[in-house]
Amino acid sequence: MTFAELWRELEPLGRDPGTGGYRRYSWTPADTECRAWFTRRAEALGLAVEPDRNGNLWAWWGPSGPRRPGAVVTGSHLDSVPDGGGYDGALGVASALAAVEELKARSFSPERAIAIAVMTEEEGGRFRVACLGSRLMTGAIVPDAARALSDDDGVTLAAAMTAAGADPSRLGPDEDLLGSVGAFVELHVEQGRALAPMGAAVGLAKGIWPHGRWRLGFGGRADHAGTARLADRKDPMLPYARTVLAARRAAADNGALATIGKVIAEPGGANGICSSVTAWLDARAPDEARLEKTVTAVRSASMRYSAECGVTLSVRQESYTPPVRFDEALRDRITDVLAAAGMEAPVLSTGAGHDAGFLAARVPAAMLFVRNPTGVSHSPAEHADLPDCETGVHALALVLEDLAARP
Ligand code: GLV
Ligand code: MN
Numbered sequence: 248m249t250f251a252e253l254w255r256e257l258e259p260l261g262r263d264p265g266t267g268g269y270r271r272y273s274w275t276p277a278d279t280e281c282r283a284w285f286t287r288r289a290e291a292l293g294l295a296v297e298p299d300r301n302g303n304l305w306a307w308w309g310p311s312g313p314r315r316p317g318a319v320v321t322g323s324h325l326d327s328v329p330d331g332g333g334y335d336g337a338l339g340v341a342s343a344l345a346a347v348e349e350l351k352a353r354s355f356s357p358e359r360a361i362a363i364a365v366m367t368e369e370e371g372g373r374f375r376v377a378c379l380g381s382r383l384m385t386g387a388i389v390p391d392a393a394r395a396l397s398d399d400d401g402v403t404l405a406a407a408m409t410a411a412g413a414d415p416s417r418l419g420p421d422e423d424l425l426g427s428v429g430a431f432v433e434l435h436v437e438q439g440r441a442l443a444p445m446g447a448a449v450g451l452a453k454g455i456w457p458h459g460r461w462r463l464g465f466g467g468r469a470d471h472a473g474t475a476r477l478a479d480r481k482d483p484m485l486p487y488a489r490t491v492l493a494a495r496r497a498a499a500d501n502g503a504l505a506t507i508g509k510v511i512a513e514p515g516g517a518n519g520i521c522s523s524v525t526a527w528l529d530a531r532a533p534d535e536a537r538l539e540k541t542v543t544a545v546r547s548a549s550m551r552y553s554a555e556c557g558v559t560l561s562v563r564q565e566s567y568t569p570p571v572r573f574d575e576a577l578r579d580r581i582t583d584v585l586a587a588a589g590m591e592a593p594v595l596s597t598g599a600g601h602d603a604g605f606l607a608a609r610v611p612a613a614m615l616f617v618r619n620p621t622g623v624s625h626s627p628a629e630h631a632d633l634p635d636c637e638t639g640v641h642a643l644a645l646v647l648e649d650l651a652a653r654p
């Protein structure tokens with residue numbers, strides 16, 4: 248199947264007809280559909296598909312088999328943020344299948360095993376810890392803590408996995424599998440707009456900014472919107488609103504990014520003062536010092552505002568991702584492979600998190616970016632042009648071929 252054919256099959260899965268955005272949350276029926284699609288397509292290519300102990304899917308192309316070291320692994324994720332774009336993650340998975348198809352069509356015979364990995368809960372869209380599958384695999388999160396994570400409806404990861412037919416008791420570091428990986432190369436849609444002005448269809452990742460998520464809980468007192476005097480209120484909406492502005496200011500002051508993109512106001516009556524507001528701060532910066540300064544500024548502003556409004560405040564870090572620098576030797580090798588095929592791939596840093604970042608702590612890892620003409624991502628407006636996607640597939644095929652050609 249060509250990339251375009253694969254894409255046509257995958258495109259409708261998990262898409263909300265109202266918004267056009269994707270709601271592919273892990274361990275839901277939409278996720279199950281995506282996994283089934285991947286399994287079907289990988290098996291049609293002759294790959295052997297098996298889940299690992301953390302719920303990630305691996306599709307293997309011999310000859311060495313999964314327990315021999317040195318496998319060349321590509322792939323990405325199929326889950327999405329709420330109303331996410333179709334390309335984030337899915338492009339890397341569909342491109343991996345198409346790249347293997349291209350290599351098979353050329354009768355390429357790999358000396359190293361090649362595998363396509365589909366990582367679970369990369370976005371943290373359901374359980375709020377990003378890159379959960381690769382965190383678990385590399386030991387970056389304690390299995391018990393992962394099992395106890397719960398979604399907005401109070402369903403734990405363990406319960407969600409069980410309901411989807413997976414076994415949560417085996418979650419944890421996977422040294423055998425990690426030991427079999429020689430290199431990991433993730434193809435991903437560009438998030439941001441650096442390649443378009445450079446006239447490049449593909450790019451390579453240099454590193455990932457450190458980033459994290461913090462949950463801010465503002466506790467007030469529910470009251471009547473029409474009778475409670477302003478001076479008597481304990482309205483958690485007030486410190487919350489001022490904290491949104493403080494986050495924006497702290498980011499600007501520190502050359503960082505800070506976003507409050509999710510908020511739950513309870514009980515949520517239009518004619519009532521809230522009893523509580525829960526907001527999630529996402530903060531990212533080029534280095535950890537600036538990230539720390541940004542988060543500290545937001546935290547102290549929210550403490551001050553809460554005290555002024557008679558509101559309680561709790562702040563909890565839900566996830567943290569240290570800075571990532573991708574393997575230079577692998578990147579140089581990929582640059583040479585692409586240059587030999589006439590493709591120039593500029594090197595970019597990104598503020599977006601990726602499973603390749605967690606795997607980079609344990610194995611040589613690299614990322615290929617496919618041009619995003621508008622730069623928009625985490626949005627139904629996210630897009631990549633088909634010819635660029637096809638260039639990405641070809642680039643990935645060349646890279647896999649080069650890496651897997653020698654034992
Ligand atoms: C994942 O896309 C993230 O950076 O939040
Ligand atoms: Mn994403």
Ligand code: MN
Nearest residue numbers: 335336369435
């Ligand atoms: Mn992604």
